[in-house]
Amino acid sequence: MHDNIVDRSKDISILEALDRVLNKGVILTGDVVISIADIDLIYLGVKLMLSSVETMEQLKSGRSIKEIQ
Amino acid sequence: MEKMIYALLSANTDQKEVISLLAGRKGLSGADLYLVSTAEMAVVACDIKRADIIANSYNAIEYASVIEMLAQHFTLLPVRFGSVMESADAILQMLERNLDDIQQNLLKVEKKYEFGLKIFCDSEKLKADLKAKPEAMSKKAETADQEITQSIYRDWVNKKLKEHRLEEMLLTYVDSVIAEIKGHLCMLQAVSKFNKMKTATMIIDAVFLLDMERKDALIGAVADLQNQHSSLTFVLTGPWPPYNFVDFTVK
Amino acid sequence: MSENKILFEAGSFDGISEEIGKLTSNEESRLKLTPDNADSGLAKLVLTLVELIRKLVEKQAMRRVDGGSLTDDEIERLGATLMKLEEKMEEMKKHFNLTDRDLNINLGPLGDLM
Numbered sequence: 001m002h003d004n005i006v007d008r009s010k011d012i013s014i015l016e017a018l019d020r021v022l023n024k025g026v027i028l029t030g031d032v033v034i035s036i037a038d039i040d041l042i043y044l045g046v047k048l049m050l051s052s053v054e055t056m057e058q059l060k061s062g063r064s065i066k067e068i069q
Numbered sequence: 070m071e072k073m074i075y076a077l078l079s080a081n082t083d084q085k086e087v088i089s090l091l092a093g094r095k096g097l098s099g100a101d102l103y104l105v106s107t108a109e110m111a112v113v114a115c116d117i118k119r120a121d122i123i124a125n126s127y128n129a130i131e132y133a134s135v136i137e138m139l140a141q142h143f144t145l146l147p148v149r150f151g152s153v154m155e156s157a158d159a160i161l162q163m164l165e166r167n168l169d170d171i172q173q174n175l176l177k178v179e180k181k182y183e184f185g186l187k188i189f190c191d192s193e194k195l196k197a198d199l200k201a202k203p204e205a206m207s208k209k210a211e212t213a214d215q216e217i218t219q220s221i222y223r224d225w226v227n228k229k230l231k232e233h234r235l236e237e238m239l240l241t242y243v244d245s246v247i248a249e250i251k252g253h254l255c256m257l258q259a260v261s262k263f264n265k266m267k268t269a270t271m272i273i274d275a276v277f278l279l280d281m282e283r284k285d286a287l288i289g290a291v292a293d294l295q296n297q298h299s300s301l302t303f304v305l306t307g308p309w310p311p312y313n314f315v316d317f318t319v320k
Numbered sequence: 321m322s323e324n325k326i327l328f329e330a331g332s333f334d335g336i337s338e339e340i341g342k343l344t345s346n347e348e349s350r351l352k353l354t355p356d357n358a359d360s361g362l363a364k365l366v367l368t369l370v371e372l373i374r375k376l377v378e379k380q381a382m383r384r385v386d387g388g389s390l391t392d393d394e395i396e397r398l399g400a401t402l403m404k405l406e407e408k409m410e411e412m413k414k415h416f417n418l419t420d421r422d423l424n425i426n427l428g429p430l431g432d433l434m
Contacts, residue, residue: 008337013325015340016185016306018126021133021150022344024312028074028152028163028319137323184327189336219392222399226385229402233382271339284327291328304336305328 071153072105072114072160073097073122075135076310077146079175080109087113090142094135097121097128102135105157110164110171113139117153124151140310144179146171147310163319170317177260178314181278184287184307188246188273190300192239195272198300199238240265243272246298250275253290257283262313272301276313284308363416367409368423374409378402 073096078087084104091102096115105112113135122128129150136147154160164171243265250273254261259279267274279287288305295303381398384390390398413419 009324009326009329011337012304012329012340013306013323014126014130015337015344016309016325017133017137018129019340019343020309020312021129021136021147023149024315025147025149025310026077026152026315026319027149028154187336187340189339220396220399222396222403225403226395226399229378230382230385233379233386268339268342270335288328292330295328295330302336303328303330304326306325307327309325 070116071119071155072157073117073132074148074152074154074160075102075113075115075132076139076148077164077171077175078111078113078139078143079172080106080111082111082143084111087111087139087143090138094138096135097132105160107161107164109168112148112160112164114154114157114160119153122151122153136310140182144175144181145310146174146178146315147312166320167317170319174315174317177316178278178311180280181311182281182284182308183311183313184277184279184284184305185309185313186250186273186275186277186291187271187304187306188275189270189302189304190272192266192269192272195242195300196235196239199242200235239272246273246301247275249297250290250294253294254287257286257290259283259287260314278311278314281308363412364418364422367412367416367418371409371423374405378406 075096084106087104091104091113094102096102096117098115098117098121100116102113102115105114132150136145139145140147154163247263247265250263251261254277257277257279259277261275261277264274266272277287284307291303291305295301381402385395385398413423
């Protein structure tokens, strides 16, 4: 019985943490859309459109996409 | 190699301390965690290949626990799981573009923690209770009930009207509970946000931002509220990094 | 993360974890458009918007009826229209094999549509 309560509390803690880390917090523009396994992450199919706009802008400005480490 | 970003920190943070805390902790793909910093800000990141990011609860919790660990020592803005940038350069540019917003948000959450309060009740049962209350039957409601129904359409409207009134009463009740919570909170100087009716039984989902030393006072306030509302179940959790108090959109 | 984050919980309300879990399991409420399901995907999108508007209209209508400013005749016609609309919606849902839960879209950072 006691174990059940501990498990349940842990369950709730984990679910609360998941709700936060998946649905809240700073969203960076470089966000990936991932939908694998048991979690479904955010956003509709807007990402594709956005990244093609991004590529176009880069082509226009002639900026290279090279990393600076 | 892309960079997965965990948190945004102020530059006032003791960077040596961050680095020593990060030592030995691995990021999602087993890569080292490190700091990318400018004069005004810093982010905690790790290298990762886009293809290696597996979005399952295990990884999300691992990711959250790094933020959690950092938040225990520093003021930070937690980043949502799945946030990846192309390069260190892209991170620096992003920091530059959003300098004001990030600093303002960091200032707002400085040395504060988030606490979550969820209030559950069987809303069908609550509706039945509300229905039983004498004031539920207003004069208007009585006349509507007594009217000789002319048609199935009129019946339908009357049925919908009853549902509508019950919903309004439920909302009024939820609002009164929120007002009561706010009354208890004003002593704690907490910033609060309330969501109503997230699911059928979660009638209130609230978050508070407050100083750690007021934690016990908050627990006391919630215990008081629980005593006054035996039909509701209060669940208070925390302290959390300030996930719900990030109020800006990254440009 | 093994830490217990619960600071206060009294009584025992079953299904709390289930309810909190609903906040993250939005698999069903996500809009997936692929070539294979384009038909039902589009139907889902369109019906979601129609349902949203229908509910708003119904809510507004009930407010007006409750306000007492409508004549019996007006209420009668309103009832006829809204009732038929509701029936039509049920037919459409059945036709495209959609449930009430399907007719919602998770808008990511904005939360659920309904």
